[in-house]
Amino acid sequence: MLQSKLIGDTKKEWPNEASVVSHGVLLKGGYIKQMATGIYTLMPLGKKVIAKIENIIREEMNKVGAQEILMPVVATKKLWDMSGRYDSVGSELLRFKDRNNTEMVLSMTHEEATVYSLLSEASSYQKYPFSVYQLQTKFRDEARPRAGLIRVREFTMKDAYSFHTSQESLDEEYDKFFEAYNNIYKRVGIPQVVAVASDTGIMGGSGAHEFMLLCDSGEDKIVHCSSCNYNANMEVAYTTKYDVVNKKEEEIEKIYTPNIKTIEDLKEYTKLETCNLGKAVIYKRLDTGKTIIVFLRADREVNETKLRNLLKVDDEALVPKKEEKDDNIVYGFVGPVNLNTDAQVIYDKSLENEKSLVFGANEKDYHLKGVNILRDVGKVDFVDVAKVLETDYCPICNKKELTISNGIEVGNIFKLGDKYTKMLNMTYSDENGKTHFPLMGCYGIGIGRLFASVLEARATENKLNLPPSIAPFDIHICPLDYTKNEQVKKLADDIYELLKLNGYDVLLDDRNKNAGVKFADSDLISAPIRITVSKRNIENGDLLEIKVYDNDETTLVTKDELVKYIEDKRKEWVF
């Protein structure tokens, strides 16, 4: 197409609101336009890239035999009640009433809808295994949309669901999807994505992986062992072996610590290291009202996901407790000894073999030195609710080679088991006529976030550097002095028609702009092949200057050589 007609102007300046590079270049390049908090329009360039990503995903889904369907975004409360998620999911599930006062939701995921859609479609074991997928609009009322397309409220998602009569079949299909996902990341230009074990969260089920692009702008923390390649989201990462720091048993001693309520103050006051101290972190369950006190060594942090899983409590129902009157808790001075409370008390594994720590004395302005939980509290359960540290042992190979990096989740896959089929009563008959609930897997990729992640991995502030597989145009013709020089215009127009005839999607910069502007825009448009048409090169024998995306050098070819040159180049690039 002619660039003068392209809707979505590039901006000269870096957008103020951009917190990450993908957000910035998408705005700067005219790919997206913000409509409301976390809600965007895809402009023509953005839509073109997204369509190519969607096609790649479609191809990979079809390859594993998934059948495409389309489910609605609006669902009834009744449907979500079937799984109990109408109540259990927090306010990210947008609830509303229709004109007849029927309670509805905007779907953020489609387990219930899929099972309901297929309820009577697979009543014999012979149909199994099978899977369906869709590319569909979802809405998740995020508390904090951020970073452009990374965390939005309305988004297109590819979600797939597989159905099985045995765990082996589910495991097999799961592996197929796993591979399909790796293919997808490769084909869109981020082969470096890694799969990490993850939390099953609101989905339930027996196992899950997230696909993570490691990059600074990611919100997730990924634990990686460089010795054995163990990968896990911090949310579920664990360690089994601890170095004991305080090995020497001491007598308990009550010490006066006037107004010393924080670990920092206590360190300074006692001249001890953080690892010589214990701490209490206090939560409240909003569902039961109960108080939860977690004790751990002071150099560790509570891993709230692990804690929630332990307590079987929903995301939003567990919050840090604020000081309350009459709850028998001496805030700032809480410790395991002489604790007189009906709160649920949890002891982290980091305390198990520590013989002597400083804890609060449960008395204003006093702490206890020399606390040994086993000796002073008794035989308690030590459970794993702390965040893994880079200094910890790998739970698989027991080496101390962990690193923790930021990552963006670009996909996830879950083994759901029969949670949803059971709750919605979807059954099949086996060979003997006995009925069972099928097992399910589910497999999601957010399309917009995937696009943004490609940019996080590849783009700079001036250049998108998209791979040919998802670039908005195949070829960008940048003629210099197009509007002023007849020869340039003629050659540019000729090759524009020629390349279109050869089936390429070509953008011709027919604008009256100088070379600097044209090349800057071209870097933002990111076609893998740029052809510069200039007076100088015409004079040097009707030559065209070609630059390809993965190489900074330019090549001069004649018009006659052009199509063959491009054909060969594109053959080198496997999509």
Add this chain to the structure above:
Amino acid sequence: MLQSKLIGDTKKEWPNEASVVSHGVLLKGGYIKQMATGIYTLMPLGKKVIAKIENIIREEMNKVGAQEILMPVVATKKLWDMSGRYDSVGSELLRFKDRNNTEMVLSMTHEEATVYSLLSEASSYQKYPFSVYQLQTKFRDEARPRAGLIRVREFTMKDAYSFHTSQESLDEEYDKFFEAYNNIYKRVGIPQVVAVASDTGIMGGSGAHEFMLLCDSGEDKIVHCSSCNYNANMEVAYTTKYDVVNKKEEEIEKIYTPNIKTIEDLKEYTKLETCNLGKAVIYKRLDTGKTIIVFLRADREVNETKLRNLLKVDDEALVPKKEEKDDNIVYGFVGPVNLNTDAQVIYDKSLENEKSLVFGANEKDYHLKGVNILRDVGKVDFVDVAKVLETDYCPICNKKELTISNGIEVGNIFKLGDKYTKMLNMTYSDENGKTHFPLMGCYGIGIGRLFASVLEARATENKLNLPPSIAPFDIHICPLDYTKNEQVKKLADDIYELLKLNGYDVLLDDRNKNAGVKFADSDLISAPIRITVSKRNIENGDLLEIKVYDNDETTLVTKDELVKYIEDKRKEWVF
């Protein structure tokens, strides 16, 4: 693919809930599944057809140079306030609040969103004209969803918007879209769709057409002149010439009509014809509370769309008035003479030259004979608020050759003018640097309804009869005794692989079902080419029996002739 794996079972019985043929065959064939009132899942077959329809639409949109974008379904009240439509549109606009209590809507159309998305993208006249389109999820909270995909609440729509610096440019683009729409209807298999002049409704603007498929199940009424081809939706159809029935002037005479409140009773009581009577139809405006009394000749009906346009009142704000106390209206006996009311009174054109009609006397149990409005009421405005009748004169050629048919609206196009650009303050500078509001056109097609309409035109209760352009599969192989006869299985498998290699989308019925079931399902799946593989034809020289969709006869070909035969057939079918 293998039919045993296809998700979406056919049903033997005609679905009880089906009110029209498209609804029935879509359920019976396993194309759709209802999720809630007016909300459906597209099952694999349905999704395949819809995808093909969308591709055709995309091709035609790209051909007119429209650029694809994607806007969100969730929008803010703030955006809809910019055009005033947050308040003016009725409860079909679904309003809700997000987690931050921000008022939002589910978009049912995207004029506001388009202008907002493009606000700063076309500030120079040089960019014009241009157009954008999307294929996108919409929600319209219909009071009465009905007839499967014909009238739903959640739907995918292709909506396009064009922008112009002159009326001529808008007119030109409008004509291009007009032609593109006709191409679309031809290509999906309903070339008989007609364009009719239509009401601009909530869109505003200077002119509009609806594309109508004439069929009994349609909700719209279409007026057609078989002499001059005048076509109009009943909502805006008009007539300019009236046959006067009651030409003889008479004296007014008060007659006793005890409890005679309806036209039927009055006819019987007075022994007059309906056209000798006058009637009053009483409405109430919900926005102002005002009463509206429409007088017209009793053989005519009020055209409420024309009335609403005349009153400039929104769809839902004008309702038939129920009897109220103390409003000075003598219900059942309302007439133009001695009418003592502050209601707004409207006289239909049908009364203009009538010299003698019977009307209510505005007194309980009395009517007046011989009423002549001009003489007895005075010089009033006679306006056109009645429905056109088949016996009326065509407003264009003045012949009496009107017919009125039912139609389904399968698309609409509007000349919007600058209504939205003005309200959202989108401007461009002309060659002299002067700023203007661009003119807009908008162009919509509901995808699901289009599919259903194709079925209304082509399907029977047992057969979808889709054209090759949108059939879910290219070729359906129906081997008889596939699971029992080795030879049949081998030949069927061979041609299945052969045809897939040749690029066709092939469905192989590998199920253990009898011929009757297989052919019945095949009619519902509606591939344009059916190949039957049977023991008998194998014995007769390895022959395959081919049936194509537009011909009831079958042809026998050998495996070697097969690909060529299909290639030739498909060349005959222009998509």
